[in-house]
Amino acid sequence: MEYYPNLILDALKHVVHPGKGKDIISLGMVEDDLRIDGKRISFSLLFDRANDPLVGSLKKACVKAIHSYVDEEAEIEGNIYVKVKPKTKPIVAKPLEGVKNVIAIASGKGGVGKSTVTSNLAVALAKAGYSVGLLDADIFGPSVPIMFQTEDERPVLEKIDGKDRILPVEKYGVKMLSIGYFVNPEDALVWRGSMATNALKQLINDGKWGELDYLLLDLPPGTSDIHLTLVQTISITGAVVVTTPQNVALADAVKGISMFKSKNINVPVLGLVENMAWFTPEELPQNKYYIFGKDGGKTLAAKLEIPMLGQIPIVQSIREGGDKGEPVALNESSMTAMAFADLAQKVVERVEHRNAAMPQTKIVEIKK
Numbered sequence: 445m446e447y448y449p450n451l452i453l454d455a456l457k458h459v460v461h462p463g464k465g466k467d468i469i470s471l472g473m474v475e476d477d478l479r480i481d482g483k484r485i486s487f488s489l490l491f492d493r494a495n496d497p498l499v500g501s502l503k504k505a506c507v508k509a510i511h512s513y514v515d516e517e518a519e520i521e522g523n524i525y526v527k528v529k530p531k532t533k534p535i536v537a538k539p540l541e542g543v544k545n546v547i548a549i550a551s552g553k554g555g556v557g558k559s560t561v562t563s564n565l566a567v568a569l570a571k572a573g574y575s576v577g578l579l580d581a582d583i584f585g586p587s588v589p590i591m592f593q594t595e596d597e598r599p600v601l602e603k604i605d606g607k608d609r610i611l612p613v614e615k616y617g618v619k620m621l622s623i624g625y626f627v628n629p630e631d632a633l634v635w636r637g638s639m640a641t642n643a644l645k646q647l648i649n650d651g652k653w654g655e656l657d658y659l660l661l662d663l664p665p666g667t668s669d670i671h672l673t674l675v676q677t678i679s680i681t682g683a684v685v686v687t688t689p690q691n692v693a694l695a696d697a698v699k700g701i702s703m704f705k706s707k708n709i710n711v712p713v714l715g716l717v718e719n720m721a722w723f724t725p726e727e728l729p730q731n732k733y734y735i736f737g738k739d740g741g742k743t744l745a746a747k748l749e750i751p752m753l754g755q756i757p758i759v760q761s762i763r764e765g766g767d768k769g770e771p772v773a774l775n776e777s778s779m780t781a782m783a784f785a786d787l788a789q790k791v792v793e794r795v796e797h798r799n800a801a802m803p804q805t806k807i808v809e810i811k812k
């Protein structure tokens with residue numbers, strides 16, 4: 445009789461791994477090197493280690509299965525080899541060259557002020573003497589070009605080692621990249637998911653940031669493909685979650701926090717920012733009106749045992765600064781700039797604390 449591969453493989457399905465209770469084919473223990481040469485059959489069995497105690501008995505069971513289900517005369521004895529499975533190493537992300545810390549600014553709910561907080565935090569960090577980059581990861585709704593009044597800028601491309609690198613736009617001491625510098629926001633809006641994630645990867649991998657103490661990522665709201673792409677592309681030092689004190693925003697903040705903490709993603713949460721914590725008229729800074737409720741973020745941070753990084757009031761100038769591209773954090777003597785300077789200080793402390801306590805964040809492996 446003539447042997448053929450499926451005949452052998454079907455026979456090997458009868459060999460069950462006693463510890464795992466499954467057959468060796470489903471367990472992927474039979475290597476792809478099956479050879480048939482007349483009556484001679486050979487293949488390799490894959491084990492986690494060469495001295496696995498089951499090597500002998502599983503080899504014997506394979507011989508027996510082939511003799512009973514294929515042919516008694518098959519020459520298999522002595523032709524089963526043992527190979528050790530290559531170890532899948534956890535991938536430690538190649539950190540972006542020269543970038544010390546990558547901080548993702550996220551929220552569950554949209555419109556809570558991520559982009560406002562990110563741009564002011566970037567300016568406050570730059571004012572405090574750090575080198576800062578800002579990557580607008582909101583491909584479908586980029587805000588960075590507006591918030592820095594750089595809509596008309598076009599990043600310069602430079603060939604470095606045969607590869608096109610993108611030089612970020614620089615303003616107020618912050619280096620920025622945004623999809624908004626390359627395409628009309630309306631055009632990006634109709635992109636399919638894969639186009640958006642590819643554009644983001646390109647901004648990350650081709651951006652030439654140089655030496656940075658902090659690279660801030662302004663994320664889109666919620667928990668999207670963009671978030672997954674980011675954790676699969678760069679090692680994120682930590683996440684800052686922004687919320688307003690309202691219940692609806694808090695509930696979504698919890699979802700955002702759980703996403704970062706989930707086993708698959710595992711990005712440390714540096715803390716919570718409560719934005720729009722109260723309304724203050726600029727001329728009466730001591731007056732506080734808790735229009736979205738009082739201390740909602742603070743209470744949530746305590747409950748989840750994550751650090752509270754700051755409370756930012758609603759002030760008209762913060763909104764105006766965003767709209768005209770002059771973040772309030774620029775005007776150091778204002779009370780709003782002080783709130784962002786305090787926030788920057790807290791973020792620096794938390795990052796230092798995190799880096800002292802934990803190794804670099806592992807990049808998320810892409811499961812095929």
Ligand SMILES: Nc1ncnc2c1ncn2[C@@H]1O[C@H](COP(=O)(O)OP(=O)(O)OP(=O)(O)O)[C@@H](O)[C@H]1O
Binds near residue numbers: 764
């Ligand atoms: N503390 C604040 N005081 C006054 N206005 C604010 C404050 N924070 C944010 N805003 C305003 O609220 C609006 C939404 O803010 P922003 O765009 O920063 O939110 P976002 O969370 O980034 O939104 P999206 O989810 O769409 O990305 C903007 O007009 C902004 O100027």
Ligand SMILES: [Mg+2]
Binds near residue numbers: 582587662664
């Ligand atoms: Mg935004």
